[in-house]
Amino acid sequence: MRHFPPQRIVCLTEETVETLYLLGQEDRIVGVSGYAVRPPRVRREKPRVSAFISADIPKITALAPDLVLAFSDLQADIVAELVRAGVAVHVFNQRDVAGILAMIRTLGAMVGVAERADQLARSYEERLAAIAATSRPGPRPKVYFEEWDDPLISGIGWVSELIEIAGGEDVLPDLRRKAAAKDRIVAPDVVRAAAPDVILASWCGKKVVPDRIRQRPNWDTIPAVRNNRIVEIKSSLILQPGPAALTDGLDAIVAALWNEG
Incomplete structure (x- = not known):
């Protein structure tokens, strides 16, 4: 400098x-x-x-x-x-x-x-x-966050934390400590077994196609798929580790989890 x-x-x-x-x-x-x-x-x-x-x-x-x-x-x-x-x-x-x-x-x-x-x-x-302290109706929804679709990549650190602050439960919390995307690749059956109530997706700059998520083999048994709770969050809001994630990104997670907005 x-x-x-x-x-x-x-x-x-x-x-x-x-x-x-x-x-x-x-x-x-x-x-x-x-x-x-x-x-x-x-x-x-x-x-x-x-x-x-x-x-x-x-x-x-x-x-x-x-x-x-x-x-x-x-x-x-x-x-x-x-x-x-x-x-x-x-x-x-x-x-x-x-x-x-x-x-x-x-x-x-x-x-x-x-x-x-x-x-x-x-x-x-x-x-x-203040958001973490907000009382919410009902149990904490189980949430799967998908950062990429092929292969499935989940669990980036700050997103996992924000899901919890928003009142949700990350179904794959152990992945949050893995910095490299390749270490956060998950098998479709692992997600299916975790049975998330909500699927949040942000495919790193490309548009999320909910139908592609719905049509994965045997995913029709997942509560989020059955109840049509697949929500895209724009990459610019959630995948950059800065002010956007702590403001509009977090607000988007809260809205998706609690059907607000």
């Missing part, structure tokens, strides 16, 4: 974009991921320089960033190229709710607004606590 706070930031994933906007620091952003859609004006205001596991390195270096923000081992190849090009990079790797809150505070400190970031994180902590 050449300057503190950095003046020219490129964000390779969407959650850091949204966080910087919420912190009033959007003027520092000079390039964003093509998936960045929050707030909506980001699509008009900022040049897109990357997908998720690929990026236009010359386009990024031409922006002369003094900081690039990346996420996880999935962006390791992009990061290596940028580091070799002499660019300062910070790679976040938050996988749970505590990690999301820490990311917000860390990013705030990096851009010189630590107090504002702490206030933002604290507001989310209070919101999560």
Whole structure:
């Protein structure tokens, strides 16, 4: 990082974009991921320089960033190229709710607004606590969350936690500690045996087709399928570990579990 706070930031994933906007620091952003859609004006205001596991390195270096923000081992190849090009990079790797809150505070400190970031994180902590404390009618619904359909992938950490905060019970809670998607592949029979009351699906950027879920062999015995409780949650709300998941993503889970909204 050449300057503190950095003046020219490129964000390779969407959650850091949204966080910087919420912190009033959007003027520092000079390039964003093509998936960045929050707030909506980001699509008009900022040049897109990357997908998720690929990026236009010359386009990024031409922006002369003094900081690039990346996420996880999935962006390791992009990061290596940028580091070799002499660019300062910070790679976040938050996988749970505590990690999301820490990311917000860390990013705030990096851009010189630590107090504002702490206030933002604290507001989310209070919101999560209030939703978790809400009394709900009836037993906790059993929930299967599907991140991909072929093979079936479930259980990403923060989503599993948010299901519980929303008053549900994740039917595959042991998978939440597995960071790599390949370690969260589940057999269709395991889901069938778990008998979820609700199926939440977010197929990582492609549209969920509920009929494809219904037509899986022997899945007609699953309560969620029988009772037509298969709900898509947009990837931009739930699969990015940032403010969206803690706000609109969580609200979408609550609505799906308790038939609200």
